[in-house]
Amino acid sequence: MKNIDPIRLEVLKNRFASLTEEMGAALMRTAFSPNIKERRDFSCALFDREGEMVAQAAHIPVHLGSMPLSVAAALGRADLAPGDMVLLNDPYRGGTHLPDVTLVTPVFFGEERPAFYLANRAHHADVGGMTAGSLPLSTEIFQEGLRIPPVKIVRCGKIDRELLAMVLANVRTPVEREGDLTAQIAANRTGERRLREIVEGCGLEETEGYCRALLDYGARMMEEVVAAIPDGSYAFEDLLDDDGAGLENIPVRCTVTIRGKEAVVDFSKCAPQVPGCLNAVRAITLSAVFYVFRLLAPEEVPGNAGCMRPIGVRTKPGTVADCTFPAAVAGGNVETSQRLVDVLLGALAQALPERIPAASCGSMNNLTVGGAAPGGELFAYYETVAGGAGGGPAGEGASGIQTHMTNTLNTPVEALEHAYPLRVRRYALRVGSGGPGRHRGGDGVTKEIELLAPARITLIGERRRTAPYGLQGGGPGRKGRNCLIRDGRERKLPGKCSIDVRAGDRLRVETPGGGGWGVRED
Structure with missing residues (x-):
């Protein structure tokens, strides 16, 4: 036309x-x-x-x-x-x-x-x-x-x-x-x-x-975005805590190569697909790349398929960034996607140090609860719990917010307590969990839920072993923490677990803060 x-x-x-x-x-x-x-x-x-x-x-x-x-x-x-x-x-x-x-x-x-x-x-x-x-x-x-x-x-x-x-x-x-x-x-x-x-x-x-x-x-607009990045190759590596099935410290690696108006994002050196559920299909990796480069574009650029024309994405089948059937994938969409973003931003920070923020909380902090309500009706509850955003060149990171690959809201306390046999005992910012720096990372949150009926809880969270990184001299955010409170005693839970709980038990989820950006000037 x-x-x-x-x-x-x-x-x-x-x-x-x-x-x-x-x-x-x-x-x-x-x-x-x-x-x-x-x-x-x-x-x-x-x-x-x-x-x-x-x-x-x-x-x-x-x-x-x-x-x-x-x-x-x-x-x-x-x-x-x-x-x-x-x-x-x-x-x-x-x-x-x-x-x-x-x-x-x-x-x-x-x-x-x-x-x-x-x-x-x-x-x-x-x-x-x-x-x-x-x-x-x-x-x-x-x-x-x-x-x-x-x-x-x-x-x-x-x-x-x-x-x-x-x-x-x-x-x-x-x-x-x-x-x-x-x-x-x-x-x-x-x-x-x-x-x-x-x-x-x-x-x-x-x-x-x-x-x-x-x-x-x-x-055309994305070509201009890519052309504004200095030519060169930029690499970054980070770790997933574990796969929930016994494998720990799983490397996620990214190399970004810029040549004029074209970019190639290479995730082919990521770890082989894992026994547990943190494998991501290629569609998720494409999502992470689309998201990050869209962040670099002006707001008026339409978020459509044309934006990906100047950007090539390389993956290797059989890795955590491009798993093959019948690998478990439940956590790849929610957790590995976040680490793919972290490493891509970490690579781009070398090319654009004055534009890229520190790591955000790096986890969707997934919580599912299922069982039978007191009347016998089955229920299944799912939500992601907010964390801290990374500090960046423009200022401090936001606190208590869903970051990067999730853009959901929290479940209002009233809605949660109305729909499920649960009671929210505490929901507050986890003050001090953001990393230090010229611009601090945002704080995570503390959410404590009491079970009003026996249930089974499953947690899939990250950044419980490895902290969200800081940039340009900023410090890391605090790692997350989960615990079960029964009869007044606290029991620390791993980042990924599935446990049976009783009526009266409490689950406390403390989410990671974002990394800090820049050296603090005192």
């Missing part, structure tokens, strides 16, 4: 972004689970006919950078028809980990093949598996829950009730799961209505032309 009007381009960029934001609002308001309704653990995006991401809402980074592979898996179905929706969560077919359930809707405009795809991904609080919450200390993916290849959950506008029944039969909380799945369906239908309004106003040819222009615009 010729004669791209820059004003029209900006208008359509904003309309596409608003479309995805409205999808998210519909999903949040109609979902059943606190994890989606309150914590907003979901993402929405629009894709063109080739499966390239055109627009995204400002949702969860680890979702958005990996979702194109889910759409690609849906594109692989040759039998798509108007009114269909494809459901999947298989990490080895475009997913990340099993609780992240993706719904893809093809949108037709009188042609044999779809002109667009709408997709949303939501983290379900349980999809089966060996422990409630579906984030177990697994050693193979079969232990982690129901694995769904790309299948039609909606056919010609009608939900496949037999398929839905099969899914619900394999989860601990079927009513909540059905509510969240139907909320995902409603979100995509909302997006389709808005997309049809755009196409009716502009015409299909013009709409697609401006989509291509937006992708080209994103690529």
Whole structure:
């Protein structure tokens, strides 16, 4: 398409972004689970006919950078028809980990093949598996829950009730799961209505032309970002504490090579995939790279597939950054993703010392609790607990915040206590946990929860053995700590564990602070 009007381009960029934001609002308001309704653990995006991401809402980074592979898996179905929706969560077919359930809707405009795809991904609080919450200390993916290849959950506008029944039969909380799945369906239908309004106003040819222009615009802007980084190769290495299955100090390595307007990010020297659940599929590594380079770009740069054109990503199959079937992956999405970001930022800090902050807390501090409420009804609760952001050139790190690859909110105390047999005894900043420096790291938090019924708790956290690093002379943030309090006695827990607890027991999670930046001037 010729004669791209820059004003029209900006208008359509904003309309596409608003479309995805409205999808998210519909999903949040109609979902059943606190994890989606309150914590907003979901993402929405629009894709063109080739499966390239055109627009995204400002949702969860680890979702958005990996979702194109889910759409690609849906594109692989040759039998798509108007009114269909494809459901999947298989990490080895475009997913990340099993609780992240993706719904893809093809949108037709009188042609044999779809002109667009709408997709949303939501983290379900349980999809089966060996422990409630579906984030177990697994050693193979079969232990982690129901694995769904790309299948039609909606056919010609009608939900496949037999398929839905099969899914619900394999989860601990079927009513909540059905509510969240139907909320995902409603979100995509909302997006389709808005997309049809755009196409009716502009015409299909013009709409697609401006989509291509937006992708080209994103690529040009990212080329400028890359060109502003000094040419050279920059390497950095950090460690994952352990894999939850006995292997400790797992190296995560990154080398960034800049040549003019092109960058190559190489994770091929990361540790081999591990027996435990901290393996990441390649989609997660792509997400980390997309996220970090998007941070370097001006705010007005659209977050679309064009941004990745100047950036090559190298991984080696069989490593923690590109694991192969049937490796366990439950923690790779939430923990290894954070360390991939840490090492990529650490490498870029050598090239851009006055732009890159110190390490943030480096963990999503995952907590799942499952059991039976006093009335006998099964429950499964999941959340991530905030930590401290790294201090940076512009100032101190934020305290008590979800950092990097997660962009969720906390579960409000009132919502948590209403929905589950739990009581929050303490929720406060962990004062002094941020690293020292000219600009201090942000503080983590302390969260203490009392169990009102017997349950099983699973923790998957990092930075309990290795501290978040400081930069430019700043000190590290404090490491995290977990403990169980029973009959007034504290028992220290490892960063990754799964334990049975009694009514009256208390779990205390103390999350890491961010690293400090710069030498303090006293």
